[in-house]
Amino acid sequence: MTDKISAVIAAVVDASEDQERAHLLRQAAKSLLFMPAAMAEIATAALDPEDSASAQAAVALLSCTLDEARMAVENDTPEGDALISAVAATLMAQDAARPFAPVLRLRLAQAYARAGLPPPHFTILTPEAMSGTVPDGERLPDLGKLLDPLLRDLGDAPLQVHAALSELLAGLPSDPAAMLVSMIIARSGAVEARLGLYWLLDPMAEIRLAAATVLLTRAETGTLPPEVAALLPAIRKWLPDEPTRAALDVVIRRQMRDRGMQSQSSAATIHRAAASLPDGAGAQSLIAAFQQGSRRGIAMAMLKQGHGVKDAFVIPCATASEQKRMLAGILGEIETFDIPPAALAEGLARGLGEGLALDLLPAPGLVDWTELLGPDALAPAAGDGEAILAGIGGTDALSPATRAGLVKASADWMDCFQQSDAWFEDTADLRAAIARARTEKGQEAAVWKHLETRRDWWARLFAVSAATLKAADEREFWPSFAAVAHGLLEGSPLKRIPVMADIVDVTLDAFDAREGNDPPVTVGEKVGSLLDHAGITEGYLQGYLAALAVAPREPSPEAWLGSLLGGIEFPGEGAINQLLGFVTTQAELANDGAGDAQIVAGWLAALDAKGLQDWATGFHDLVSACPRSWPANSLAADDKRVLHEVKAVANGADTVAVRAVLPSWIARRHALRQ
DSSP: OHHHHHHHHHHHHHOOSHHHHHHHHHHHHHHHTTOGGGHHHHHHHHTOTTOOHHHHHHHHHHHHHHHHHHHHHHTTOHHHHHHHHHHHHHHHHHHHHSOOOHHHHHHHHHHHHHTTOOOOGGGSOOHHHHOSOOOGGGOOOOHHHHHHHHHHHHTTOHHHHHHHHHHHHTTSOHHHHHHHHHHHHHSSOHHHHHHHHHHTTOSSHHHHHHHHHHHHHHHHHTOSOHHHHTTHHHHHHHSOSSHHHHHHHHHHHHHHHHTOOOOOSOOOEEEEEEEOOOOTTOEEEEEEEEEETTEEEEEEEEEETTTEEEEEEEEEESSHHHHHHHHHHHHHHSOOEEOOHHHHHHHHHHHHHHHHHTTOOOOTTHHHHHHHHOTTSOOOOOOSHHHHHHHHOOSTTSOHHHHHHHHHGGGGHHHHOGGGGGOOOOOHHHHHHHHHOOSHHHHHHHHHHHHHTTHHHHHHHHHHHHHHHHHTTOTTTHHHHHHHHHHHHHTOOGGGSHHHHHHHHHHHHHHHHHHHSOOTTSOOHHHHHHHHHHTOOHHHHHHHHHHHHHOSSOOOHHHHHHHHHTTOOOOSTTHHHHHHHHHHHHHHHHHHHTTOHHHHHHHHHTOOHHHHHHHHHHHHHHHHHOGGGSOGGGOOHHHHHHHHHHHHHHTTOOSHHHHHHHHHHHHHHHHHOO
């Protein structure tokens, strides 16, 4: 494992573009979620006191993996808790053996903060941690000196300034953190006042109160910008009944009495608004392309069932063409529906209402959305399933026969909506219940029993879908979603609702896929032993199947499978069929990913030098075994050069050059195959 972790960290360091780096980190994190034991190596690399490029990459990988674990915890799957606990145990043991220096505590606190997790005690700069003599190279950074450079570099993106400062403050106890927030907001600049709005939504109550208190001081001294003050009444509605809200009431009254609440900013024009349907975790994306004077951008938000407004931010665009390209890229990644701008506000209001009912604050970036939609547009609204159905008109006035027909139409949803692929259940308790069942009928019964406890969850998800589709004028579908939501809330038998039967099937398919295959970086124990018996390494198989995926002409199954497995005697009844099933599944995955250079780069990043040599050997062997699929007249000079380099690596040549060229070449060859 050490070589694989080192290879991933090296690939992150060598990534030439932010997008490539982010893709590598996310892909590795998804695999590492299932490998808590590997986190000790990453933590050790992240704690390099030299703060090298490798250490920074390790911190990014640690943070990204913790982020995956946080999402797993939110979705009630067991891998999240296991990984977070493993990381904490590793770091606590190291801190106990030799207390972390302040600079390392800050580094770890930032990693946790970026992942949306509260920094553990071993990352906090307590007085005990600061006591004693600290070597010059490990002294605590001067946070005051960091503020001016941040404002200089990111002053036109205050939400990014807030994120950077929040990471720096994450390692401080609550009182010093609140004190520093007060000092920052008290400065006379407009950006500092704007930061105060974001800190009103901080998870830490002490910081929220500090922000409100200093905003009052600025209102009293006449240094609170009108455009900041104009947003305070909207934000006040998002806060629970606590001292912060009471302090904010005083700010608002003082500002209204002395200077009024009128903003000088012009209203934003929403050129296009879109929304996705919620996925199986209840996450829904909202997107808006806007123009506000000469300012253009893309506003994005994520609503997550059970969490309210989970994320919100604005991406600035320099030109209309850049905005158009960026919007097309975002909409190309997920299935969305065009909706009126007012429907964006309605969706956010539902998220705010749900969050407020759960004592959850919205993401700070919602402040920027409020400026776009108007301060009166985002008042929390009732966010439960019944309220949503009442708001869209529902189907309760329809005849029983009509409603039954609409419910029956849900049998077609899985074929009509891409997001439905993620409509399944996966919790620790459900996994255990399915595993205990001895028959397929028993497994189905376990899922049906679990779904009975989730009526309100799915009713709300389908009610949100109905509201979204109605806003998109999808008249063919929204009444069906509303009827199913009504049926779930009213106690209709689940087995009479076709989509619920589909959810049972997808849930069991997901369980079988997870139990039958280990995470992407490994193979199952039994399959692994069969590959070992055949003398096939993981890298060799990946290379062999990559060559299959990009062959100019597709070889017959007899040709490529025969060359790979022919003539080998496998022990045990059914062993060859199990291995064939695994290999053909991996071939499909290789074919799906070969067209994306970033995915290919991720494959190769997980291989050390020996692994890449095995990969090259497998690739070369497929080319040699299926010469008719690689005719010379279909290959350009560049293709022949790369094939020659792959063969050289298979024979022991250096891997550096070919590792760099393979991702783009494989993606191009995949696009050209016949």
